[in-house]
Amino acid sequence: MSPYSSCQHGYAIHLPNALSLSLYVGQHVEGVSHPFRPNMKLPRFSAFLLLLPLSAVASTAHDFDFFYFVQQWPGSYCDTRQSCCYPSTGKPASDFGIHGLWPNYNDGSYPSNCDSDWPYDASEMSDLMGMMQMNWPTLACPSGDGSSFWSHEWRKHGTCSESLLDQRSYFQAALYLKKQVDLLKVLQDAGIRPDGGFYSLRGIAGAIREAIGYTPGIQCNVDESGNRQLYQIYLCVDTWGKELIECPVFPRSKCSSRVEFPPF
Ligand code: 5GP
Ligand code: 5GP
Numbered sequence: 001m002s003p004y005s006s007c008q009h010g011y012a013i014h015l016p017n018a019l020s021l022s023l024y025v026g027q028h029v030e031g032v033s034h035p036f037r038p039n040m041k042l043p044r045f046s047a048f049l050l051l052l053p054l055s056a057v058a059s060t061a062h063d064f065d066f067f068y069f070v071q072q073w074p075g076s077y078c079d080t081r082q083s084c085c086y087p088s089t090g091k092p093a094s095d096f097g098i099h100g101l102w103p104n105y106n107d108g109s110y111p112s113n114c115d116s117d118w119p120y121d122a123s124e125m126s127d128l129m130g131m132m133q134m135n136w137p138t139l140a141c142p143s144g145d146g147s148s149f150w151s152h153e154w155r156k157h158g159t160c161s162e163s164l165l166d167q168r169s170y171f172q173a174a175l176y177l178k179k180q181v182d183l184l185k186v187l188q189d190a191g192i193r194p195d196g197g198f199y200s201l202r203g204i205a206g207a208i209r210e211a212i213g214y215t216p217g218i219q220c221n222v223d224e225s226g227n228r229q230l231y232q233i234y235l236c237v238d239t240w241g242k243e244l245i246e247c248p249v250f251p252r253s254k255c256s257s258r259v260e261f262p263p264f
Helices: 015-024 044-058 074-078 122-135 147-156 167-180 183-189 201-212
Strands: 028-030 066-072 097-104 110-112 198-200 217-222 228-237 258-260
Touching: 066 074, 066 167, 074 217, 074 228, 097 110, 097 147, 097 167, 122 147, 122 167, 147 167, 183 201, 198 201, 201 217, 201 228, 201 258
Parallel strands: 228 258
Antiparallel strands: 028 110, 066 097, 066 228, 198 258, 217 228
């Protein structure tokens, strides 16, 4: 089924994995609603049966199935009711910017905040600073140089893939992926420009699929006038953060069949 045949995508929930990670390892699992509560009273034997498979997966606590590589269109971040602030380093380029590289499970749930003992260390990033500011600019208010955005992304998402990528490799992987796929060029080559026009969602997804060979996830938000617009593009990547893959599951879209592509 095409991910663009409807706007909402339900999450299938793979319970043993998600539940074990949140209850037994202290790792926060988002994107799933738990039908059980930890303090729920269970007959002793049922509790034993439940604990068996859970303890078996606890040793693979930091496993995940793939990454979402998420890029945001700055025009769509800024023209909303909440507005935006340009980074202290100046207005970013009129280009997609990185939002994050997010470990995910195939069932649509995801781990987050996996290791509070590994805080973001800016000193590891000094020679990457120019690339980070250009490709991963922060647009949230108040204005900043990006370090609080990057630190947030490392703590929330990066620590969940730290068994494979240390902090520097994690950010380098995202920068490399951005370089591999020039989304704005791909869209412009297909006649889809950030000119305030409305474009078919299928056309946008089709242009990207045609260029890179994989179907993207597309997320929309709403501008101040209530128009649905192209906000974020999700590509799926293997657990090494290197190769694009077909998405096992797509994010919630919130798009209509035609969406605005606002200027920036
Ligand atoms: P929102 O609820 O605005 O879509 O997402 C808020 C934040 O939750 C995102 O910026 C991201 O940090 C996290 N998030 C939302 N959906 C997903 C998802 O499908 N996978 C992962 N890994 N994180 C997500
Ligand atoms: P997430 O939605 O990934 O959990 O968190 C995004 C966090 O990073 C929010 O606290 C948001 O204010 C901050 N942030 C800073 N700059 C940006 C930006 O350019 N885009 C987005 N989406 N969030 C940003």
